[in-house]
Amino acid sequence: MQLQFFVRSPTHQTLTVTLESTQTLTLRHLKSSLLPNTKSISSFYFALNGKPLSDSTILPTPEILHLSTLSLLPRISGGGGDGGATGAESRDCYLKMYAEKKPDKIDPNEKRLGKWLNCALSFEPLREPCVIDKLGNIFNKETLVEALLGKKLPKEFRHIKGLKDMINIKLSKISGKQADAADGAMFQCPITGLEFNGKYRFFALKNCGHIVSAKALKEVKSSACLVCHKEFVESDKMVINGSEEEVAILRERMEEEKAKTTMEKKKKGELMLWMGQRIVVNWKGMKNLRMERNRVMLE
Numbered sequence: 512m513q514l515q516f517f518v519r520s521p522t523h524q525t526l527t528v529t530l531e532s533t534q535t536l537t538l539r540h541l542k543s544s545l546l547p548n549t550k551s552i553s554s555f556y557f558a559l560n561g562k563p564l565s566d567s568t569i570l571p572t573p574e575i576l577h578l579s580t581l582s583l584l585p586r587i588s589g590g591g592g593d594g595g596a597t598g599a600e601s602r603d604c605y606l607k608m609y610a611e612k613k614p615d616k617i618d619p620n621e622k623r624l625g626k627w628l629n630c631a632l633s634f635e636p637l638r639e640p641c642v643i644d645k646l647g648n649i650f651n652k653e654t655l656v657e658a659l660l661g662k663k664l665p666k667e668f669r670h671i672k673g674l675k676d677m678i679n680i681k682l683s684k685i686s687g688k689q690a691d692a693a694d695g696a697m698f699q700c701p702i703t704g705l706e707f708n709g710k711y712r713f714f715a716l717k718n719c720g721h722i723v724s725a726k727a728l729k730e731v732k733s734s735a736c737l738v739c740h741k742e743f744v745e746s747d748k749m750v751i752n753g754s755e756e757e758v759a760i761l762r763e764r765m766e767e768e769k770a771k772t773t774m775e776k777k778k779k780g781e782l783m784l785w786m787g788q789r790i791v792v793n794w795k796g797m798k799n800l801r802m803e804r805n806r807v808m809l810e
């Protein structure tokens with residue numbers, strides 16, 4: 512009798528695992544065949560109905576019923592996966608904390624400036640690593656990923672469906688400013704030194720993630736990033752916290768990209784992979800997936 516169950520990935524993809532009756536497997540082994548390196552192995556855990564499962568659990572086990580769904584979740588430091596609070600619980604606290612901090616009324620001018628200093632989701636001071644979405648909003652990556660996994664994203668950010676919709680950015684710190692300083696800009700343009708405080712226009716270069724001021728891009732005419740020299744084209748420039756019109760253009764571009772991806776996916780159809788221990792893996796939604804030495808890499 513085969514044991515078949517599903518694994519839901521952190522990027523909300525579903526993987527079907529089929530275990531032949533003659534096979535045994537630990538969850539640790541399963542995890543290592545799904546994740547790219549040892550570092551990521553320790554930062555994820557399996558959970559069944561919200562309850563963390565030990566990595567040493569041997570499959571088949573009566574605990575995991577035929578056709579049940581395991582979630583592969585990122586560990587949150589201080590809880591989850593080790594018999595402490597579950598990830599889901601700490602995530603809820605985390606987001607509740609942010610919800611309480613969000614003030615009711617904000618001066619529009621203050622709100623505009625606030626977007627440059629704070630995470631668009633939590634309103635907490637920007638803290639690296641930061642990401643932008645495809646509309647040019649800036650987030651603390653951890654906050655955004657947590658909200659995404661907990662399905663707590665407000666409507667305005669529902670276009671963010673996975674890591675593929677985030678662009679890792681590299682901000683340039685103003686030297687001497689300490690992390691989480693609540694007094695004004697923490698970051699600056701690495702070329703002109705203009706502060707990242709809402710008074711100047713800034714662009715993110717999509718391919719390398721560097722954040723530079725519009726002034727620098729205008730003054731130094733170049734088709735390569737001014738910091739890392741990676742080539743870029745006009746459409747790789749993403750305006751940060753742009754005007755309504757600029758955001759509308761970014762939104763249009765995002766929709767176009769999405770339509771294109773859907774077409775490509777249809778062409779490829781379903782993918783069957785055969786991996787160690789003859790686990791049959793059947794992924795749907797392959798955009799964030801690539802194979803490397805018989806391992807499935809989540810991106």
Ligand SMILES: [Zn+2]
Binds near residue numbers: 719736737740741
């Ligand atoms: Zn660069």
